[in-house]
Amino acid sequence: MSTPRTVVVTGASAGTGRAVAREFGARGDNVVLLARGRAGLDGAVAEIERAGGRALAIPTDVADHEQVTRAAATAEDVFGSIDIWINVAFTSVFAPFSQISAEEFRRVTEVSYLGYVYGTMAALAHMKPRNAGTIVQVGSALGARAIPLQSAYCGAKHAINGFTESVRTELLHDHSGIHITVVQMPALNTPQFSWVRSRLPRHPQPVPPIYQPEIAARAVCFAADHPRRKQYWVGASTAATITGQKIVPALLDRYLGRTGYASQQTDERVDTDRPDNLMHPLDADPGTDHGAHGEFDSRSLGVSPQLWMSRHARSLSVAAGAGAALAAGAVVRRLAA
Template identity: 65%
Template structure:
């Protein structure tokens, strides 16, 4: 690992993006932090610096390609050639589809889907001439499986999945030295549940089991180091959801009809004073820094055995084969004692 890797992270002011920036900072990387929220960006830069990295704050709305492209140019000029670009930035609306306005749906799509497209375009424009670099798309189990109350977000994540698969095939066809990979996440304890526009009667929450953003960050860094794999799944719940959807999507529909509404809300009524970051950042000049973690620390898991197994699948397969061989030998010895 080179000492001064140059990394760009979108959505770096909070949640998973913030945790990813912190983790790259701990590697002494040069990290360009892209987000709208100036309070969050400033705090994230301080964390990267304290961790030993070199931060560069760039306020950006990823729905605007010109802003993203200018940010990429600035990152390259001030930090050096970009080695890794991590797309994380998103926004959403928690509401039944019938209660989402057309302009809100469009805004979610422009930030969450086109923001990834814009980031990937800006990154590839600078990586392809060097024939090296990695783009990591931070996805979700919802890239494969839509759930009620999150139609705009699910649609955007599905779009990212299709776009990334098509691009990956093109890069492989070209035998490019540039790689794209995707990390599919489970429910994560991020501030989104406190700042995303919500029309739910009760406070929104991640569907348990909930993981801390550092679990996601470790997976993203591993994907950046090993981008030849097309994607990584994080969390046993992600694996279970994707497998169930592949085998019995109709049954999963009916399961979500019964559980999908309550599982995404706490027992507490939604505060009428909750901010909404759809059009303006909640951590802007008149807001405050929300950090990497959301409001569910007491219920969140700090590790994922499944994620570890996914990162070390060759070792797991070897151990599984060894265990199987040992079991066969034990049975043979029991039948033919010495």
């Protein structure tokens, strides 16, 4: 039996972070959970312990550098050296840019971008003395191809890619034994669409195809085990997004401008003053644990051929080249139509 590793997961109380934490727990690892919501953290601890792992919940707002730094020190005090650090935590505002306040935009940026910066800083502070460790950034296809109504979130995801590339090159320069990689996610069925701040007239939804968060969790675990690659791609929508961006960016802009509003909303009318988790957690009180899944189980996929291909990219390099050409042609034909 392998020695349990110490894994820190931010945003671990719900959604992708919750699924990631559970996946590492099932491997028998020691999982440190960072998030704001106490009920969500308690639920995650129970799931990890049932799966066979050990868990430590540390209520943390990743937008606060000092809180993240203290959490990292506590993790090592309890479980020993941090082997893997996973940055997942984020928040967002669904609204046209003109309807987002400066305070809201700042908050999204502090959590969804600076939270990754602070997490990476804390991880490196503990990993560099040992010259060992892995950092995995949970990214998004929207970090390569932005869409309407999510300007703050898209900006943060773009920033994460640039920041991570810079850090990676510095580690390579130093011949470091520390690795950093990004897992670019497709649309996922997480609770965010129920608690994100929204000024849309109808209920927010992920743009199909939608995948279950367990797909994301398996991808993150694989990336943590094989971190030498710059990034991993998950899901059909991710591949189509990147292909469209490279082949026909101007045409894709027009397409998204025409379809991007409706595709991110269901037919259900919602109150624009509904509670949200931008400034305060919605899973802090007893009985408010949201778990990993959102409201779209019936429409979500539990498998991803793209993840399999991403994991076997080297052996499929020739076939992938031919497939990319076919995918590009399909995207161009669809957009032209």
